[in-house]
Amino acid sequence: DAGVIQSPRHEVTEMGQEVTLRCKLISGHNSLFWYRQTMMRGLELLIYFNNNVPIDDSGMPEDRFSAKMPNASFSTLKIQPSEPRDSAVYFCASSTTTQGAKNIQYFGAGTRLSVL
Amino acid sequence: GEDVEQSLFLSVREGDSSVINCTYTDSSSTYLYWYKQEPGAGLQLLTYIFSNMDMKQDQRLTVLLNKKDKHLSLRIADTQTGDSAIYFCAETPPSGSQGNLIFGKGTKLSVKP
Numbered sequence: 579d580a581g582v583i584q585s586p587r588h589e590v591t592e593m594g595q596e597v598t599l600r601c602k603l604i605s606g607h608n609s610l611f612w613y614r615q616t617m618m619r620g621l622e623l624l625i626y627f628n629n630n631v632p633i634d635d636s637g638m639p640e641d642r643f644s645a646k647m648p649n650a651s652f653s654t655l656k657i658q659p660s661e662p663r664d665s666a667v668y669f670c671a672s673s674t675t676t677q678g679a680k681n682i683q684y685f686g687a688g689t690r691l692s693v694l
Numbered sequence: 695g696e697d698v699e700q701s702l703f704l705s706v707r708e709g710d711s712s713v714i715n716c717t718y719t720d721s722s723s724t725y726l727y728w729y730k731q732e733p734g735a736g737l738q739l740l741t742y743i744f745s746n747m748d749m750k751q752d753q754r755l756t757v758l759l760n761k762k763d764k765h766l767s768l769r770i771a772d773t774q775t776g777d778s779a780i781y782f783c784a785e786t787p788p789s790g791s792q793g794n795l796i797f798g799k800g801t802k803l804s805v806k807p
Contacts, residue, residue, distance in 0.1 A: 582736075609793040611794065620797075620799035620800060621737075621782065621797050621799070621800065623794060623797075626793070626794050628793060633794075634794065669736050669737070671736070671737075673793055675793030680724075680725040680727075680742055680744075681725070681786065681793045681794075681795065682727075682739050682742070683737075683739075683795060684739075685736030685737045685738065686736050687734075687735055687736050688735075688736050
């Protein structure tokens, strides 16, 4: 398996533009997590899905951020409009979630977003 | 609250042992995890320990768990320059969660030759 695949790896955009980050889950996984990593705030969970259903989006900074799972193997994180403070590395991770069992999350390589 | 605490930096010399410490909050966590993040990459599972264990050893890695004090540590024996990375401790949140983990802020390990 190729692992979790994120695209693009790098994105440079101007303030006010729409940004779409993409993530392909590992085949057979049923949970999807979006994280943001910055020097100041460390690793933050933005939102996660189980079986395509959003479970907790309390980490989404504001209405400018939205995430979807149009199917079981793919997710997008959209920022519209983007702002310089959104500059960060965005990771997605997937796992097979079984209550009470170990839940190993597999991370993608990340998208480094720079908003000028 | 749901905070996993780690010191932010650790510096050791090549060949020495490294010990990275973590305190967690939820005594009902069934599994505790150590993840490693190399520069420019995502996090990768390094090892994990089930809560009914005190210790787990895997080659150069030793994980110690003190449930009474909610303290987890990762010891790396014979630390190499390739071990330089950020190490994250993580726990499963209270019952009712559905697969998410609570991560610490990470400990940046620097190994000097």
